[in-house]
Amino acid sequence: MSGNATYRHTQAAVLSICAVDAPVVVTSHEMDQRLSTTYERVGLKPGMLARLAGIHERRWWPEGVSFTEGAATAGGKALAEAGIDASRVGLMVNTSVSREHLEPSMAVQIHHALGMPTSCLNFDLANACLGFVNGMQLAATMIDSGQIDYALVVNGESSRHTQEVTLDRLSRPDATADDVLSQFATLTLGSGAAAMVLGRADLHPQGHRIVGGIARAGTEHHDLCVGDLEWMRTDTRGLLEAGIALSRVAWQDARAEFDWSDMDRYIAHQISQVHVRAMCDALDIPAERLPLTFPTRGNMGPAAVAFTLAMEAESLVAGDRVLMMGVGSGLNVSCLEIAW
Secondary structure (H helix, E strand, O other), rough: OOOOEEOOOOOOOEEEEEEEEEEEEEEEEEEEHHHHHHHHHHHOOOOOHHHOOOOEEEEEOOOOOOOOOOHHHHHHHHHHHHHOOOOHHHEHHHHOOOOOOOOOOHHHHHHHHHOOOOOOOOEEEOOOOOOHHHHHHHHHHHHOOOOOOEEEEEEEEHHHHHHHHHHHHHHOOOOOOOHHHHHHHHHEEOOOOEEEEEEEEEOOOOEHHHHHEEEEEEHHHHHOOOOOOOOOOOOOHHHHHHHHHHHHHHHHHHHOOOOOOOEEEEEEEEOOOHHHHHHHHHHHHHHOOOOOOOHHHOOOHHHHHHHHHHHHHHHHHOOEEEEEEEEOOEEEEEEEEEEE
């Protein structure tokens, strides 16, 4: 039974979606070179990041540049593109996994940088790689209820520090093959930023209506991927298998309310080529309708879905049906339909 896992929105629309690239390109070959001694010593072959994950490069922010600056830049672009002044925004939610400290929220830095009004509710909303989609769900609900007219959802991610300390740790003479494999997913991460402006559909008939979606939880799998700024371990196979199984359950349950078998575009969270192929096979999704950003950006966490949608926005036309979808560590699954 669906319970409250399946939902529909009535009044919310996407007015703009923007992406910002982190400027420093770091190739998988460079990472292989840093780990070459460890690979040779423990009997692993270089090239796993490109060969297995399909990730050839990812991005880093420059030294001294915070991911919040990227998020604020994306937010400013999204507001300008939507033609909405910051003073009219009633909610700004930061959905980043990245953190510089526990308190205060990262949202307050972005709120200040954008010159948001004191009346604008702002906070962090974190849910692993589903944060941006969850931020959209919350913003759309507040618009539907009449509490706000406009919302800004932002995200900025930085993988630089975590990857640098992981590369240093795996380069030590006591690093084992198991260490490399359990921390392999850390090296697939990437940096970037994205932002979206949502508003009332009756005030903006040119906007892209948020139709609704589904959410499913499989929290018995909460220990498959655990990390912080210094260290992350991942049961890659376990995470893939549990995520696919939970996605199948959500997909099947959604059929009573939605028909997602023939969408014009599937905007999926970007992890690796193994994950994308498995997801397409499990849900019978045409691979050519699922655009890829991970080969050159890596896994940007919750920024990935929004970033990919921003990359596709110019090729979408009125009437296209778009499905945002992803699996977040924990585990949680969410799908959200947009009528372009």
